[in-house]
Amino acid sequence: MRALLLLLLLLASPLRAEEVVLGLSRDTVSITTSFDGSEILIFGAVKREEPIPEGEPLQVIITVTGPMAPVMVRRKANVYGIWINQDAVEVDAAPSFYAVASTGPMREVLRDVEDLRQRITLDRVIRSVGAPMNIMDAASFTDAVIRVRQNQGLYQQLEGEVTLDEQTLFRTAIRLPANLTEGDYETRIFLTREGRVVSSYRTTIGVQKVGMERWLYEFAQENALLYGLMSLAIAIAAGWGASEAFRLIRQN
Amino acid sequence: MQIYLPIAEVSVDAFLILGLGGLVGILSGMFGVGGGFLITPLLFFVGIPPAVAVATSANQIVASSFSAILAHFRRRTVDLKMGTVLLIGGLIGSGLGVILFNYLKAIGQVDLMVRLCYVVFLGVVGFLMFVESVNAIRRSRKPIGPRKPSARRHKSWIYAMPVKMRFRISGLYISVFPPLLIGLFVGVLAAVMGVGGGFILVPAMIYLLGMPTKVVVGTSLFQIIFVAAFTTMLHAITNHTVDTVLAVLLLLGGVIGAQFGTQFAMKLRAEQLRVLLALLVLAVCGKLGFDLLVMPSELYSLSRPGGV
Numbered sequence: 001m002r003a004l005l006l007l008l009l010l011l012a013s014p015l016r017a018e019e020v021v022l023g024l025s026r027d028t029v030s031i032t033t034s035f036d037g038s039e040i041l042i043f044g045a046v047k048r049e050e051p052i053p054e055g056e057p058l059q060v061i062i063t064v065t066g067p068m069a070p071v072m073v074r075r076k077a078n079v080y081g082i083w084i085n086q087d088a089v090e091v092d093a094a095p096s097f098y099a100v101a102s103t104g105p106m107r108e109v110l111r112d113v114e115d116l117r118q119r120i121t122l123d124r125v126i127r128s129v130g131a132p133m134n135i136m137d138a139a140s141f142t143d144a145v146i147r148v149r150q151n152q153g154l155y156q157q158l159e160g161e162v163t164l165d166e167q168t169l170f171r172t173a174i175r176l177p178a179n180l181t182e183g184d185y186e187t188r189i190f191l192t193r194e195g196r197v198v199s200s201y202r203t204t205i206g207v208q209k210v211g212m213e214r215w216l217y218e219f220a221q222e223n224a225l226l227y228g229l230m231s232l233a234i235a236i237a238a239g240w241g242a243s244e245a246f247r248l249i250r251q252n
Numbered sequence: 253m254q255i256y257l258p259i260a261e262v263s264v265d266a267f268l269i270l271g272l273g274g275l276v277g278i279l280s281g282m283f284g285v286g287g288g289f290l291i292t293p294l295l296f297f298v299g300i301p302p303a304v305a306v307a308t309s310a311n312q313i314v315a316s317s318f319s320a321i322l323a324h325f326r327r328r329t330v331d332l333k334m335g336t337v338l339l340i341g342g343l344i345g346s347g348l349g350v351i352l353f354n355y356l357k358a359i360g361q362v363d364l365m366v367r368l369c370y371v372v373f374l375g376v377v378g379f380l381m382f383v384e385s386v387n388a389i390r391r392s393r394k395p396i397g398p399r400k401p402s403a404r405r406h407k408s409w410i411y412a413m414p415v416k417m418r419f420r421i422s423g424l425y426i427s428v429f430p431p432l433l434i435g436l437f438v439g440v441l442a443a444v445m446g447v448g449g450g451f452i453l454v455p456a457m458i459y460l461l462g463m464p465t466k467v468v469v470g471t472s473l474f475q476i477i478f479v480a481a482f483t484t485m486l487h488a489i490t491n492h493t494v495d496t497v498l499a500v501l502l503l504l505g506g507v508i509g510a511q512f513g514t515q516f517a518m519k520l521r522a523e524q525l526r527v528l529l530a531l532l533v534l535a536v537c538g539k540l541g542f543d544l545l546v547m548p549s550e551l552y553s554l555s556r557p558g559g560v
Contacts, residue, residue: 033497035256036263072555082544084364085553144552178254178263179299213258220259220492228488231311231496232481235503239318242507247326 018058019047020189020201027203029176029185030210037178040064040205043171046191053193058167059102059109061120061190064174064205066097066154067183073141087134089141093127096181098149101158101172111195118190118197122146122155153177182208259495260304266501268298273312273505280316280506281323281513282520283454283469283529288313288447288480289370289536291502300498302555307487307494308502313448313480315503317473320510324470331421331467335474337428338435338453342479345439350486353444369445371541377455378533384459385526392523422463422471430461439479448476451533458526465522 025041042062052058071094077086102109106121119125128142135141149155154177162172185205190197209217220227255266272294276287288309295305324330356365418425434456442449453472457463463471488494517525 031256033256034254036254069556074553074555076548076551076553078547082364083546083548084544141552144550145554148550148552148554178256179261181261209258213256216258216496220488220494220496224489224492225485227492227496228485228494231488231494231499232314232484234496234500235311235315235484236318238500238503239315239320239507239510240322242511243319243322246511 017048017050017053018191018199020191020199021045021047022189022201022203024187024203024205027205029180029205029207031180031182031208031213032211033213035178035180035213037180038176040174040176041171042174042187042189043169044189044201046168046170046199048168052167056194058164058198059104059192060162060164060170061100061102061106061109061188061192062162062170062172062174063101063120063186063188063190064097064099065125065186065188066095066181066207067185068093068095070094071145073144075141075144087132087141089128089132089135089138091126091128091142091145094145094149095125096183097154097176097185098122098125099156099158099174101156101161101174103160103162103164103170105159106157109192109195110190110197114192114195114197118188118200120190122157152179154179176207180207255497255501257300257304257495257498259493260300260308260498262299262301264298264300264498269498269501270505272298273316273502274509275505276312276502277316277319277506277509277511278513278516279509279532280313280473281320281510281515282517282525283450283513283532287316287450287506289374289445289451289533292447293536293540300495301493303491303493304495304498307484307491308498310448310480310483310487311494311496311499312502312506314477314484315499316506316510317448317477317480319507320514321470321473321477323511323514324473327470328421329467330470330474331419331463332474333417334419334422334424334431334461334463334467335471337417337431338438338471338475339478341432341435341437342439342442342449342475343482345436345441346443346479346482347439348436349440349443352440356444366445367540367544369441371537371544373441373445373452374533374537375541377451378530378537380459381455381526382530382534385523385530388523389527392521422461422467424461424463426461434460435475438475442479443483448480450476451529454529465526469517 022044029038046058071091072088073091074085074088076083100120100122110120115121115124126142126145128138146155162170164170185207187203187205189201191199253266254263256263272291276291279290280287291309291312292305295309296302321330415428416425417428438449438453441452450472453475454468457468457472458465484494
């Protein structure tokens with residue numbers, strides 16, 4: 001038994017030859033009233049028991065993934081001269097936010113097999129099980145999700161944006177846009193050599209509303225009737241207040 | 253100044269929203285329209301999710317209409333009796349409208365139907381109003397023109413209906429059915445199109461019922477407040493999409509705008525007011541129609557499954 005364990009440890013040890021020690025500039029992002037996006041610094045070091053291995057240099061890939069949710073993608077088509085929504089495909093799960101940063105071009109730092117296994121590039125992160133039978137080009141719907149969200153700054157492909165010094169110290173900065181969804185943002189760091197993942201590390205960054213934002217959001221969800229009445233009361237009070245204020249101004 | 257909206261989950265420029273509210277408030281005070289047909293597309297344009305934009309503009313309409321109607325109450329230009337009759341029809345109509353809306357959603361073409369409704373109704377109403385009010389201005393310019401005595405003396409079938417009622421402020425003695433039916437029809441449209449319905453109601457009151465323009469604005473505001481409040485509650489309870497922070501920003505701009513609008517309306521003549529409203533309605537109609545005909549730059553759109 002003990003011999004077996006020892007053997008397992010020996011087999012496992014080459015994988016652990018290089019390990020990530022991580023630092024984050026912040027592990028929670030608070031959405032306040034004045035929230036206007038945020039930048040997170042992700043930095044760390046590679047811990048080694050042995051000298052740096054020979055061969056191709058170490059590469060680092062860093063991903064930040066927002067909460068996954070299904071997305072309905074509709075495509076407009078021209079029918080009798082009018083552009084209307086025609087085909088629709090439901091993408092089963094797509095992250096609300098996704099940033100992938102690497103030390104070099106993706107096809108150089110990562111092999112397809114590893115990408116498939118670890119789901120690192122955007123194409124692999126978005127899951128689409130099946131489109132309706134009548135839609136031949138289901139892939140173009142997934143591409144549309146990527147394109148639309150890239151334009152909104154929600155999907156970021158940051159090739160070459162990770163700096164790696166002496167094959168040991170790495171760092172990158174990820175910009176979180178203002179239109180951020182609440183939830184746990186999974187942060188993953190992969191160390192690769194010759195396109196193979198030699199070590200990985202994961203942690204989460206919590207993004208949540210605080211203060212008044214939190215209170216209003218929960219109120220709207222949990223006490224919808226009261227919240228609706230409150231909204232109406234505010235509206236009527238503001239309408240009445242302004243009307244009275246103007247009357248006073250006119251009288252003077 | 254950027255501000256994060258808790259329900260819409262986006263960050264927007266507070267002054268931009270204040271400005272939008274102000275603009276719509278001016279129109280609301282001038283014409284007695286809630287402005288929903290303008291504010292909802294404008295909110296889409298600044299990046300507010302459609303479901304939140306529709307629900308929140310309903311809330312904003314309540315505020316700006318309330319502010320405007322107080323001014324009308326002081327001048328006694330609200331026909332409460334007529335307003336109540338219209339409102340009864342309106343609430344029944346919006347109930348039916350919600351059923352229709354859900355049916356359209358089930359067959360997956362609610363977007364198109366809403367847009368087509370906008371184009372058709374804005375187009376017809378805008379065109380008719382424009383022609384009529386230009387004619388009216390032309391007539392009034394002629395010093396001793398051959399006045400047609402009874403252009404406003406109404407369709408006989410409206411007068412032939414039973415259950416007559418006296419509407420003193422409007423100076424009418426007509427059956428309750430025409431206003432009930434108009435209210436019902438506007439209620440259906442309001443629920444489907446997500447607006448107060450003033451742009452249909454105002455011309456219907458002028459041209460079908462023959463109400464004096466002076467009381468039309470106040471009376472339609474009266475009906476709009478209740479229909480918009482009803483819609484707000486419906487959205488708050490079922491979809492949780494009313495954003496109070498967004499609404500407060502809009503209405504801060506809106507209530508101030510509405511006061512200026514009421515002042516402007518006092519200085520302009522009724523026909524001029526109608527020409528302006530007609531042009532505005534036609535402009536929005538043109539923009540929406542244009543969008544349907546021109547190939548969009550992005551053919552694909554994303555939404556939450558099941559959501560609006």
